[in-house]
Amino acid sequence: MTERTAAGSLTIVGLGPARPEHVTLEARELLAGAAAAGARAYGLAHVRSLVASLAPDLEVRPLDYLYRLPGVDRPTAYQDLARMLVRRAFQDGQDVLYLVAGSPLFINDAVLLIRRQCAAEGRPLRLVHGISFVEVVLERVFWTGHRGLQLLSAWNVARDGISPSTEGPALLCQLGEFSAGGEALDPRGSPLVLVELRDRLLERFPAQHPVTVLYSSGHPDYLSLARPLALEDLAEAEVPVYSNLWVPALHGPEIEREVCP
């Protein structure tokens, strides 16, 4: 088998939260020309369905297998994905597009690892920004910005000892994430971590503190939806994996406790 040493390229493309109109012009132009340019694109299922509507000629190789491998946890899978894409681009000489939902810079471990590896090896990396989920979910609350915004992983708060400050509002993301393995896409498991999250938050907030589950209606409209509830009721019902929890500050502006209709 032949060795290929010609230089390739690696581009990470953020495609926004889900709706085609949220894809940036830069990303659209890149996708439109990618198939003709012989680019090799990779992404998960939800990204593939979006690309199918924007650039039907572009084949997106499925990365979903990484979530289904026996005995492979997510950190290991993300590390392997990062190494694989860097290798494909710079050792195999392919023009690689890694297509991700939302913004590449928001809560994406694989992107983080790719960026670090490229930086360490002196590899060029192009980043095409996308709208993050934060813009979309904030649509249903009134965030003033006066006390900042804490963006935290619900998993980290529930299980890793990270505590949001009570002085400013917090957005806890990936609320339905209940496992470090690949089975977390089933929302029925979400109450497991919600119980832990609730108990952690109750250490700092009163039981009646108003919180809001922010989530999407899903395909095809991807409407932003809100489910307000008291903190003590957080674990009473399951939530979608990619939902978020809005936690207003303990003594913050009243408007940040309201839900935008």
Add this chain to the structure above:
Amino acid sequence: MTEVLPLGPFPSWGPLRKGGVLDLGAALRDQLLSRRALWGPVRKVLQGRLAHAVEEASWPQAAELLVAWLDTWPVGATVEPAVSEWMSAPSAASLAVLARASELVGLALAWPTQPGTPWPVPPAGWIREQVGEGSVRLLRRGEDEGGGDGAGEDDGEDDGGEDDGGEDDGSETIRAALAGAPEGRLLEEGRAPSLGLPPVLTLTGEALVARRSELARALVQGELGALRLRSPLPPGAAAQLALGELRMEGPHQRAFERYGRVGLRVDGLVEWQEILTEAPGGEDGPVLQATAEGVLTPGTPGRLARGEPETIGWLVWDAAFLPVPVLPVAVQVLRALDGERGLDQVAAEVGVVASVVAPVLDQLVALGAATAA
């Protein structure tokens, strides 16, 4: 002297005869993978075996036979278009249809299959019947046809062969069949024309992990068609991740693992169940005609597997639609739809009051089993 091509890779995509050469794989394909075979003898044999399995209380076998019997409708409806597609513009979907058809035929005939595949291996008598009298020259598939990939350079782990990949082309079966013939016919052997399939590399599970980067590059660049493991993967995440990457990057890999060398002709893998869809609803009207067939069975696969038989109706179509379980009365009603009877006449024919038949008709229309005449 009869010149013959071997049985594999099966299903053949060549003509039955070309330049005086008989393609045994094509003969097997044409005789078994046809609507006539599936809707006729295969269905009949499966029905008989299903009844016998129920009588014998062989419940797991009965459940398998019921699924197979019901599948003879959609498979029979799609097998001949699939054969045509397979011969001219092969797709993963056409291969899935041929695979399911082969499974049904194999189940009915009780023929063995090529190891790890659904492809049937015919008995000696069938082979002798095809080649007829006289001596035979067997044109074997070459191990290096289609060009090498340089893989043979690698410390003897690779077979270096294009589409051999360690897979039997059926020559041994033919040789054994003819050697056992009463006249003890002597075989000559020659070389078959190249099939032009991409090369396959055979290696150990450990080598797959150790050579992951090199193998992935070869798959990406089209230098390799697929990989065949001659030993299990070693335990651990590294092996799973390596195999995951190679399956993802090799467009033929999963079909090759599932179907053997013929998988090298298609990109991706489609399973039979992915091909079936729900039938579209019909149009309501005062007079209805049947667009499906209603059959009565000793249960659903689940109930049979649990040893709980009961009479269940099924709606089946002459199309790639999912069979639908229904109450037995729905089968009676469906059979009464002749495109001329109205509600009252259908009710009289079935012997049930019209108020019971009306909702059944609504359901049959909604399920796409009946439509306005």
